[in-house]
Amino acid sequence: MDQHGMLFNKIAPYYQWFFNYQVWHYGKIVDQNIHLIDHKNIDTILDIGCGTGAFGYVFKKQGYEVMGIDVAPEMVKRGKNNDLYCETGDISKGLKCKDNSYDMVISAMVAHGLTEDKRVNLYKEARRIADKIVLIQxxxxxxxxxxxxxxxxxxxxxxxxxxxxxxxxNSIFENVVTRNVSRHLNWYISK
Ligand SMILES: C[S@@+](CC[C@H](N)C(=O)[O-])C[C@H]1O[C@@H](n2cnc3c(N)ncnc32)[C@H](O)[C@@H]1O
Incomplete structure (x- = not known):
């Protein structure tokens, strides 16, 4: 695990304090913007860099089958306590998932924190694993x-x-659809 991952491993207990707030905030965003996604064909979702699981949790509550992956074991532990299936995995080493093995891959607030090469890894892994849609928030x-x-x-x-x-x-995905979903956040939708 690199320094960035170690930081999140350390702050996981404090990150968990905001879980309910995050579920509320992300829930509002998802409710207002889910129509942007062709979600009727989606059953399975992988949440990359799931942290304590708030983004995946919102989709799980809507009936989707969600799996989370994060490099920080302390985040994964809390994700499990929050009633999500989660496991450890490092984007930069390649994730264990097979090509096209989830209908949709989601990732919230991960890309901006990574170094340039790891961000490329994240986008490429998301594209490889998603069968239909990639949603980056x-x-x-x-x-x-x-x-x-x-x-x-x-x-x-x-x-x-x-x-x-x-x-x-834009160099990794074709036809990225960008939509503003809150004051500071966009959804980047593609495959
Ligand atoms: C800002 S948090 C976002 C967590 C969650 N998606 C959310 O919205 O609350 C970024 C997450 O990315 C994870 N992460 C950082 N580097 C990673 C890597 N190389 N592989 C997998 N996860 C990573 C961190 O451990 C952390 O949980």
Whole structure:
């Protein structure tokens, strides 16, 4: 596990404090925007970088079969306590899942924190594993003072994400549909 993963492993107990808030916030986003996705053909979902599981949990409550994967064992432990199927896995080493093995791959708030090469790994793994749809929820590709401050503290790849993220996602996926779903967040939908 790299330093970024170790940070999340360490903060997992505190991250869990916000689980109910996250479920509420993500739930609202999903309710308002699920129509953007051709979701009637979707049964199985893989949540990459699931953390404590809030994004996957929202889909599970809507009846989908959800599996979560995260590099941090302490996150996975909490995801399981939150009633999700989860296991450890590292994007940069390749995930154990077979090609096209889930109808949809989702990933919330993971891409912006990764280094450029790991972000490419995330997008490529999502494309490989998804049979129908990839849904990435993450920051818009634009500076915002509030997000800048939070991300300065986290110390991840956010500032690189703002600069190179858009061309990166478009170089890996065809026809990415970008929709603004909250003040700071977009959905990037593709396959
Ligand atoms: C900001 S958290 C988002 C968690 C969750 N998706 C959410 O929205 O609450 C980023 C997550 O990505 C995970 N992560 C970071 N690097 C990873 C990697 N190389 N492979 C898999 N997961 C990774 C972290 O452990 C962390 O749980």
């Amino acid at each position: 993450d920051y818009k590709f634009e500076r915002n003072i509030f997000v800048d401050l939070i991300e300065k503290v986290e110390g991840g790849g956010y500032f690189n994400y703002i600069k190179t993220g858009e061309s990166q996602i």
